[in-house]
Amino acid sequence: MVSDGAAVPKAIMVNDLHKSFGTLEVLKGVSLVAEKGDVVAIIGGSGSGKSTMLRCINFLETPSSGEISITGEVIEMKPDGSPHNQKQIEKMRSRVAMVFQSFNLWSHRTILENMIEVPVHVLKVPKAEAIAKARELLARVGLADKEDSYPAFLSGGQQQRAAIARALAVDPEVMLFDEPTSALDPELVGEVLGVIRDLAAEGRTMILVTHEMKFAREVANKIVYLYEGRIEEHGTPAEIFGAPKSERLKQFLQSVT
């Protein structure tokens, strides 16, 4: 760690973020700070806006207003919240990798081709180098023998592990996980959580939207509880799960455990 904390830019800073779909205001001013190496878990009931919040960070949803900066770089926004500079957005996205609930591997490419697609074509890494790295990552998530398979021939858990490897292949500074285990059969959840756990242990900066409370408690060092588009409570896992202050959070934790 760098001792001069002020000089290290925050991995992610979200300030007073609002998002409306038509007249429905989904995010009513949320803020979030993630230091380098932080694992932030966003929890909350369905419709609380947690996925929307995550998707606003890399502008998959266009925020209505607010401020977002990634590793110290402020994303320029027009007054209506739409990105000012498409090039800046694209560059930022290639440093912020996302893992989706429904994996979203490209079905017309093999697993290995999925891995090298972005490094080779977007980041202009030499192909041989990208392939070598992809194989290394596939071995790490236990899919070394699947590099020539097409996504449709893999189980959900395997697909999600491949999707995580694809995200790692761009050497991301921040990883966003949007309910990575929600589409999986219960017996496959463990293998995916195992991979994410390893990433947390090696100090990856991650923002994680999840329904797995036990996992959030174990892996995250910051928990954010969203309720109806506002941050109702945030703190360390011990504070949130051990001594919840808000009545709503208490009810929520009771309902999910």
Next chain:
Amino acid sequence: MNSLRSLLVPHRIVMMVLFAAFVLWCALSMRWDWLPKYLPLAIEGIGNTLLLLAVSLVVGFLLAVPIGFAQAFGPFYLAWPARIFCTVIRGTPLLLQIWLIYYGLGSLFPQIEGIRDSVFWPYLRSAWPYAFVALTLSVAGYEGEVMRGALKGVNRGQLEAARAFGMPRFMLFRRVWLPLAIRDVLPTLGGEAVLQLKATPLVATITIVEIYSVASRVRQDTFIVYEPLLLLAVVYMIIAAILSSAFKFVENQVPSRR
């Protein structure tokens, strides 16, 4: 070879023997003495048919992609013209389109001052440009409609993943969106290609020498009716078979599970 063994079952052997007998009977008891004389012309005709087919399929498809995209996602001033174009092309007979272009457009050009002295005149005077244009527009109209649905039907999540990894828009379209869309409609495109093959004889009506017009010529010259038509059928069947196996081959490049 598994596929060979699957052919050697009794009912298939009987069918093959019957077919061979039919071919033999055709060869021996029908008149084929005209063939050597007309063979060079027939080969030219086949070449022209293939040329018309290839150009109209390739150029037509290149037009169909933006037409389909404009229909599905374009602003109204692009979507509407694209929609009207497809409706008109699909709603009128190809023969009519060919004639409108050949006799309509073709009779407008000579009225332009000095065009007969220009370098374009030898081309504009022949029927070829009009045949290419008419067949290409037809493919563009039909495939434009196919691509509209195909582009619309692509899995959103996979497009979102490409966006989320910072792919620029055009690269996303070229490397993810379009390949996924085409893969979904390959069987349809293959069928349309075969239909297009069988639409090419219509340009015989504007003096293009393709294989169908060669068969007509033989009939006019020699009063032999049936044999040239039989040969014609065989030629189209062979081209159609090659077309569909080519599409099948491309389809099999990416194994899918549904």
